[in-house]
Amino acid sequence: MQELESALTMQERDDLNRALGSLAREIGQNFSSSFGSLDQVACGSGKQSWREAFVTLLEGILRDSEDAFVHLPYAEIRNQVRRLSPALEEITSPQLVIVGLGRPSQVVLNPGSKKLAGLLGLENTLWGDVHMAEIFEAPSPAVLEGFGTRPKTNKAQVARQLLYACYRAVHQVTIHYYRDQGMAAEIDARRRLTSVLAEMASVDGVCTLC
DSSP: OTTTGGGOOHHHHHHHHHHHHHHHHHHHTOBOSSBEEHHHHHTTOOBSOHHHHHHHHHHHHHHHHHHTTOOOOHHHHHHHHHHHGGGGGGOOSOEEEETTTTOGGGEEEOTTTOOEEEEOOTTSEEEEOGGGSGGGSSOOHHHHHHHOSOOOOSHHHHHHHHHHHHHHHHHHHHHHHHHTOOHHHHHHHHHHHHHHHHHHHTOOOGGGGO
């Protein structure tokens, strides 16, 4: 999609976002009995709590980064995740979610029709909150129309989206380090992480959701 993105008309972009929202809904119609990565759930080691599963998944990425001496604000990340993670307790149904869904580098378009043709980067798929998909970070009206429902706009939902944005940014920084996918993309992910951590620090009172 990155190569064609600038050539899309407003209508074509809306049609694409609507298709991605619809796809997120269809994918999310798959449910599991526990939360976690596909491997964890398949092996019977999934979690009954989304909060516990999310923290475990993120901690695994952070430890991989520490082992590889990737420079990240580990203490601040862990502090903000610990502080806001009670908001995850509201999620009780494990749904299938592609974490990077909607990221331009992972969307394949038909060059002729400019319609959705496929997805890349499916390895970061898990059983969790369907709204963890990147497409819901700042969803357009077309995305929400395609998905069919609008997420709640309360403090807990804001906290969850910040937690998910933090997860995606940390994951992108770590992946870029291991796969050497280019300095520019890593810098963008680091900037996003810095911004997200600042936003997380400005959110208070989430502990009352416990």
